[in-house]
Amino acid sequence: MSKRQSILSLYEKLISRYGPQGWWPILSKANKKGFDEKGYHPSLYDYPKSKLERYEIVVGSILTQNTAWKNVEKALLNLFHKKMFSPESVLKCEQKFLAQVIRPAGYYNQKAIKLKHITEWFISNDYIISKKTERFKRSEYFKEDEVNLLISEVRSNLLKVHGVGPETADSILLYAYHIPTFVVDSYTKRLFQIHKIYTPTGKNLLDYQKIQKMVHSVFNQKDYVSKVKIFNEFHALIVKEGKNSVN
DNA sequence: TCCCAGGGGCCGA
């Protein structure tokens, strides 16, 4: 089997085994119509729909770094309950206080600094990026060059932000803005190795880029929305499988 | 008690 076929069959296997995962969870919408008690929304791919929902995903992507999602939920709930959940209030808030509010997520001093930085980025970039992606989602034709330009611009912009590395940048692109890019994590590297799709070089960044490139070339749909959907599910399913195989 | 979880920054060689 070619690597291309291996990747395709891995995706098919995972989606038929686990079904739609409903990523990225939006905790503030938990138990609302279409959402479960943790804010997952299986088969609803048009979320996030609002600025605040996008901000929740951006914040979550920082808080979850090297951290179990369960602890991120506690930190998010703290932010909601303290009525601190908006870009403005996070910026306004004293850093030490912010750190205490997000304490359950761990690395709280580091993450308070990171949240300040990503929030500044969000305030100056959210509107323009979501406008552009709305246009792609509506258009009938997949303008590949334009989309690739958008990806590389926003991505390199994000990577300059303190606290944002490749995985966090791609998570924000894909899950907050519906920009079709594949998120690579340690589960992905392990799973691809097991399935003999990829032999690790040992160099973290290089592995990341090579795996991402492979997946991008396999799913070359001309339809923007279905591409976003596949990358959304594929990463979420790999995380599901990764957790499943550990236990 | 130990180990890991939906990483990334920084520093010295």
Place this chain on the structure above:
DNA sequence: TCGGCCCATGGG
């Protein structure tokens, strides 16, 4: 460039 170290809580 790259390896090693640091950040830190909570659950199994």
